Amino acid sequence: MRSVAFGGAIALSLTLTVTACSSGASSPGTGLAANATAGAAGGSANNVSGDTYVFLPKSLNNPYWVAARKGMEAEATKLGVKAQFLGPDTDDAAAQVSIFESILAKKPAGIAVSPNDPGSVKSIIDQARAAGIPVIAWDGPVPDSKVQGYIGTDNKTAGERQADALVAAMGETGKVAIVIGSLSATNLNQRLEGLKAGLAKHPGIQIVATEESGESIADAQGKAETILQAHPDLTGFVGIGGSDLPGIAGALKSANLCGKIKAVGFDVVPQGVQGMKDGCVNALISQKPYAMTAQALDILVGAHTNKPVQQDGFNVDTGVEVVTPATLDQFQSTAPH
Numbered sequence: 001m002r003s004v005a006f007g008g009a010i011a012l013s014l015t016l017t018v019t020a021c022s023s024g025a026s027s028p029g030t031g032l033a034a035n036a037t038a039g040a041a042g043g044s045a046n047n048v049s050g051d052t053y054v055f056l057p058k059s060l061n062n063p064y065w066v067a068a069r070k071g072m073e074a075e076a077t078k079l080g081v082k083a084q085f086l087g088p089d090t091d092d093a094a095a096q097v098s099i100f101e102s103i104l105a106k107k108p109a110g111i112a113v114s115p116n117d118p119g120s121v122k123s124i125i126d127q128a129r130a131a132g133i134p135v136i137a138w139d140g141p142v143p144d145s146k147v148q149g150y151i152g153t154d155n156k157t158a159g160e161r162q163a164d165a166l167v168a169a170m171g172e173t174g175k176v177a178i179v180i181g182s183l184s185a186t187n188l189n190q191r192l193e194g195l196k197a198g199l200a201k202h203p204g205i206q207i208v209a210t211e212e213s214g215e216s217i218a219d220a221q222g223k224a225e226t227i228l229q230a231h232p233d234l235t236g237f238v239g240i241g242g243s244d245l246p247g248i249a250g251a252l253k254s255a256n257l258c259g260k261i262k263a264v265g266f267d268v269v270p271q272g273v274q275g276m277k278d279g280c281v282n283a284l285i286s287q288k289p290y291a292m293t294a295q296a297l298d299i300l301v302g303a304h305t306n307k308p309v310q311q312d313g314f315n316v317d318t319g320v321e322v323v324t325p326a327t328l329d330q331f332q333s334t335a336p337h
Helices: 063-079 093-104 118-130 155-170 186-199 217-230 244-254 270-277 289-304 328-334
Strands: 002-005 016-021 033-038 052-056 082-085 110-113 135-138 149-152 174-180 205-212 236-239 262-266 283-286 314-317 321-323
Touching (some): 052 063, 063 082, 063 289, 093 110, 110 118, 155 174, 155 186, 155 283, 155 321, 270 283, 321 328
Parallel strands (some): 002 314, 052 082, 149 314, 236 262
Antiparallel strands (some): 283 321
């Protein structure tokens, strides 16, 4: 895929339809009207039609997805189009496929998918493309599929940035444990690959444990607590998925180890921010979910209207930013939300 760099944001169990119009009450920050209609939780396709653009997130239980939804909403308002954000309540590949299947018969104007399991959506992507529906991968790639391109984080590079942030916090020696949301998610494995490559530059650092959380904060905390018991000499913790660092921070706080064991992870979500304010988190790797969905909608609209914003095979890196306690306030005051 051809790479393009872009500069560039949390989850509600709601199905949201955003319809932009030229009259009516103004929406804050846009100057345009937007009607948001809440439907059934878990991804009802009842309101999808041929002029609707559909975003399929991995789940709706992570604050990261709220920023993504807001970016979609704002851009839909700006462009005067309809968009829906439909996903399972929790990370569930089968449920995501079911939602995907339910919208195909409606022949939407375009689809952006962030896959729980890339392999599970390849066949249905084929069906959508055969029906003439534009489909792109967003947030997480779908390798070896018929998606027209990918927009989101360059996850390997982001993992390397995460390694640098951990080394900056803990130094070049010590024992590190990793909690990862899902070992079947391509984007998380790419981050893990980048993290390991970054830490390999420091032979004094040893990875002593890797545990899977299922993208559940509670499970991430439980796995982190088990790791702490098994490795009382741990120096650093890494959260790969969006739910992992909040769980790690909870475990460190419960064990009164905040500040003693350094912790870094992904996404500037409320739980991670609180962990940082509590002294339990040393760095947050901020993706740009708001910008991702806004740009993804631009790409889908262009594909549907035969006015392409990107050529097929695109790979748009929306970038990351490392947020530390010293930069948190400034980041929160300037980041789109």
